[in-house]
Amino acid sequence: MARTSPVALSDFGDVLMPAQAMEPILARPVRSALLEWLTEIWAADDLADVGLSPRRRALFFGAPGTGKTTLAHHLAARLGLPMLAVRSETIVDCWLGSTGRNIGSLFAAAKEEGPCILFIDEFDALAPKRQASARDAQQERNASVNTLLQRIEQHDGIIIAATNLSADIDQAIWRRFDIxxxxxxxxPDERHRILARYLAPYGLPSAAMTELAEAMSTASPSLMRQFCESLKRNIVLGDRLGWDMRRAETVDRILSGLQPHKDLGKPRLWAHGSADRAIGMIPWPLPMANEIINGPVAPDPVTSNVISMGGGGRS
Ligand SMILES: Nc1ncnc2c1ncn2[C@@H]1O[C@H](COP(=O)(O)OP(=O)(O)OP(=O)(O)O)[C@@H](O)[C@H]1O
Ligand SMILES: [Mg+2]
Known part of the structure; x- marks a missing residue:
């Protein structure tokens, strides 16, 4: 339904505060892009002296669970700002005309409430490809997309949009984002670090960690986190619940409860289960990280992440 003013920012999603943010583990190109953008925002006054302003609009794209929301929240925290994670269902409305009005209310509320990062998740749902059609509903949808684009351009705060389905977004919209x-x-190196973070306070000898990271290739960070947390939960609760806590049985129980995303391919560990050689290398019971004498951690390799910064289209 159409909204009636006045409205609060929290009517459109969750307001996340800086203190709750967590730094995602990122490949080097993404870290560099983030640092470049932050530096630009911090140097806004100096840029103004030469007639420039920091870029304000970014589009994050990638598979589910790769850290788009986590990264946006981390960026907001680095700037000391709250972030509104907009829920698209608070905007998209099946009533003709309401979506445009909801978009207007969202940006009016954002202006009213002062500095805040606007994070628009599932952007593909809000801004699908515009299609030529004589049908009222399609024309209405196209009009909503145009309204959204105008408001995004007029807004003088930072806006981050995110999508899993970058191909579904209108090319013209893609170009409106300057990052x-x-x-x-x-x-491999990020997987290693993600496993180490989420297994803590437990740990693995370097060779076992490397093998497990390899067996998790094509797993999202979110799936890796779930695996590690499930393992720790089993270790703490298993005996109390009378579960079979042998290594293979524990691992198979965990794997059967976690489904890799269907579009990302099945990681080796899920294909082999506890028979995977990575599992054979895990000391059992799992040691604490500070009990392990490891070799040095591998340096951060430059990975193949695509980053395109600047006003152009997709790379
Ligand atoms: N790069 C990362 N480093 C560490 N943890 C991560 C990373 N990416 C995701 N996670 C963890 O996985 C969970 C899901 O991450 P997040 O919600 O940021 O992913 P997303 O890309 O926004 O997913 P979706 O497309 O489903 O919205 C979070 O609990 C987060 O802590
Ligand atoms: Mg997200």
Whole structure:
């Protein structure tokens, strides 16, 4: 339904505060892009002296669970700002005319409430490809997309849009974003660090960690986090619940409860289960990280993440 003013920002989604943010583990190109953008925003006064302003609109794209929301929240925290994570269903409305009005209310509320990052998730749902059609509903949808684009351009705060389905977004819309960052699936080094973070306080000897990271290739960071947290939950609760806590049985129980995303391909670990050689290398019971004497951690390799910054189209 159409909204009646006055409206609060929280009517459009969740307001996330800086203190709740977490730094995602990112490939080097994404980290560099982030640092470049932050530096630009911090240097706004100096840029103004030469007639420039920091770029304000970014599009994050990548598979589910690769850290788009986490990165946007982290960026907001680095700027000391709250972030409104807009829920698209608070905007899109099946009633003719309401979507445009909802978009207007959202941006009016954002202006009213002061500095805040606007994070628009599932942007493909809000701004699908515009299609030529005589049908009222299609014309209405096209008009909503145009309204959204205008409001995004007029807004003088930072806006980050995110999508899993970058191909579904209108090319013209893509060009309205002056920074585009792909959050690709993590490479071997990122997987290693993600596992180490989420297994803590437990840890693995370096060779076992490397093998497990390899067995998780094509897993999203989110799936890796779920695996590690499930393992820790089993270790803490298994005996109390009378579960079979042998290594293979524990791993198979965990894997059967976690489904990799169907579009990302099945990681080796899910294909082999506890028979995977990575599992054979895991000391059991799992040691604490500070009990392990490891070799040095591998340096951060430059991965193949696509990053395109600047006003152009897709790379
Ligand atoms: N790069 C990362 N480093 C560390 N943890 C991560 C990373 N990416 C995701 N996670 C963890 O996975 C979970 C999901 O991440 P997040 O919601 O940011 O992904 P997303 O890309 O926004 O997913 P979706 O497309 O489903 O909205 C979070 O709990 C987050 O902590
Ligand atoms: Mg998200």
């Amino acid at each position: 585009q960052i792909e959050l690709a699936l993590p490479g």
